[in-house]
Amino acid sequence: MGNNVKKFLCLLCMFFTFSITPIVYGEDISLSVDKNEVTTQVSVSSSDEYQSGDATPQNQYDVTKSSDSYDNHVGSQSYIDNSNKSDTAEDTINSSYVEDSSIVSEQESGESKEVDSQENFQSDQVQTKETTADGNTNNLSASHIFWDKQWDIKNVTNNGESYELYQASKNTTIAIVDTGIMTEHPDLAFSLGDYLKNFVPEGGFDGSEAYEQGNVADVTDFQGHGTEVAGQITANGNMLGVAPGITINIYRVFGESYAKPEWIAEAVKQAADDGNRVITISSGQYLMITGSYEDGTNDYQDYLIYKEAVDYATSKGSIVVAALGNEGLNIQDNQALVDYVSTYRNIKVPGVVVDAPSVFDNVVAVGGIDYYNNLSDFSNYSSAAIYAPAGTTANLVKYGEEAFTNQGFYLTDWIFTTSYTGWYQYVYGNSFAAPKVAGALALVADKYNITDVKQLKEYLISHSPEINSLKILNIVDLLSEDIKTVYTEIIYKKALIESRVEVSLEVLNMSKKFNDVTPDNYIAKYNSKNSENNKINDRGVVSLRSCETLPNTGANRDVTYEVLGLFLLAISTSWKKKMKTE
Structure with missing residues (x-):
């Protein structure tokens, strides 16, 4: 040029x-000005291979989803101006997973795009005012140009209806225990709270990360995962999170490679001490807490580390949200979990395997759904979990990487979110379902002043519609109750909970068919490198699956x-x- x-x-x-x-x-993003409208158009190739039920890219904005809980036909939404606010390892194995996977970057993707803009954004502008719990007035008044890419946020907010129902006050904050954050991202920068803390010690994981200086204030996101998670909660600009502009505090527990369970536990306890109402964790571990491995050990001590942290947070009034794994497992089927663990560790005496920290009673476990509110092909399943959009890899497996990318399947198969490059990108995984639930819980806790963790969890479950045999997150349903009705219900439900007999871990071997999902459905060659890297035969290792860009995106x-x-x-x-x- x-x-x-x-x-x-x-x-x-x-x-x-x-x-x-x-x-x-x-x-390949070009800007054109039109005084009358703002649209985002994506040009993609057609294919004769699309079958009934597939979300073809050409019709991505016209497909009516199987749920009656929302309508997918709206224009762009505006961002929420919270100017009154202060400035202030998926697929890991016996080591934690972070629930995400491969990424297509909005900056790097190779399809042709045209983004039309205008000076006044008249056709897509939303001009409403809401009064928050602290008496401040928030405005929804500017452009959100990437709204049409956010099928997942449209799903859980009923096309933005929840934004008009309630906006959180300054009193409620969410802790993100993850890989850090890009503090200067324009959609996130003004949501950062007073607590930005690092728990990665000097030298990093086993002394292998020389750049790690042990600086407690260093929340640099070396992997991008934390920035992606944050966008799902609080993004407030070109894209929107479920609770735009809500205050987030950052607790970094990953460097460029792995972490320790102790770091996560310490971060959770610190987040509780800092007064966060919600703590979200998009990582976890499969722990065999009884029986023994070949060396005579098991993972019970790691289990206790997580349990102590969760119990402490609960005692402080902080509710923990944790993503389920992405291995397509029914976590109520203990034999399936044992079989999975045995693929990377030698088991001498099989025992009870749990998915921590989502296993604990006071934790909200979160699984993933796709565009059609079906269980994501990669998502673990639990009847006790709440489900939120996480994407799918079905078309990626069916058509291959090149067609998946070039024909634009990722537009409705994957999740659009903020990137640590300062741009935006497409991702998938339960990592991006959990923060949606975390944001919703923060809004509920703030609006109804629910301080009891058990009551808050029960309210979430009882007010989430059941679709396709799954409890699906819907924020409008959560925010539509009046205070009197809310407390009448949760007090009654609390009595029911306390009357239940605690079930022993030994009876977790309960099989349940769930949309015929098995690990074989989602394993693809692009995952093989990450899977091998994460199969580490060490106890107490928290690993993070790397976020790789799909081939042929961003060339030239x-x-x-x-x-x-x-x-x-x-x-x-x-x-x-x-x-x-x-």
Whole structure:
């Protein structure tokens, strides 16, 4: 590209940046101005191979989902202006998993995109005011240009209806125990609370991470996972989370590789001490807590580490939300869990295997669903879990990587979220279901002032509609009750809970058919490298599946777009700071 063209693009970019709401650019995104409308269009190839039931990219915005709980036909939503707020290892094996997987980046994806914009955003602008619990007024007034990419958030918010029902006050915060965060992301920066803490010690995991200095204030996200999780909760700009602008506190427990259960436990306890109403964890471990491995040990001590942390958080009034694994297992079928663990560890005496920390009574376990509210093909299952959008890999397995990417299946199969590059990207996994539930719980706790963890969990379960034999998150249902009705129900339910007889872990071997999902349904060659890397035959190791970009996405990227993107990112952040001070 010639120098004159580059200069022209830069000047053009600067003009539009200061004329309209800033947009973060990626490859093949072009800007056009229309005074009457704002649309996001994605051009994809057609295929004769699509069968009935597949979500074809061409019809992605016209498909009516199987649930009656929401309607998928709306225009773009605006972001919520919380300017009154202060500035302030999936598939791991006997080691924790973080519930996500491969990523297609909005910056890097190779399909042709056109993003139309306008000066006033009149057709898609939402102008409403809500009064929060602390008496402040929030405005929904600016553009959210990526709303049409967020099928998952549309699902759980009834196309944004929940935003008009309630917006959280400053009093309620959510702790994200994860890989850190990109603190300067324009959609996240103004949601950060007072507590940004690091639990990775000097030298990192087993001294293998020399860059780790043990700085307690260093929440740098080296893997991107924490930034992706945060977007699902609090994103408030070009995209929206389930609770836009709600305050999040960050507790980093991963460097570039692995972590220890002790780090996670300490982070959970600290998050409780810091007053967070909700603590979300998108990682976990399969622990064999009875029986023994070949060396005579089991994982009971690690189980106790998690249990102590959860019990402590509960005593402080903090509810823990934890993602189920992505191995397609029925965690109520103990033999299936034993068989799975035996693929990477030698078991001498089979025992009870649990998925921690989601196994504990006071933890909200979260599984994943797809576009059609069916159990995600990779998601673990528990009858006690709540389910939220996590995506699917069915079309990836069916059509292969190239068709999946080039024909745009990921647009309705995967989850659109914030990236640690400052852009946005597509991901999948239960990692991105759990934070949606965490955000919803924070709104409920704040609106109804529910301080008891057991009552809050029971309210969530009793107010979640059952679709396809799964309890599905719907935030409108959660926020539509009045206080009197809420407390009448939870007091009654609490009496029922306390009257139940505790079931021994020994009876967890309860098989249940769930949409015929087995591990064989979702295993694909692109996962093989990550799976092998995570099969570590060590106790007490928390591993994180790397987030790899799918092949052939981002090839031949013009450096000009990258430079313009960074420029716009800086302008966007500066613009928001200016708006906040005015």
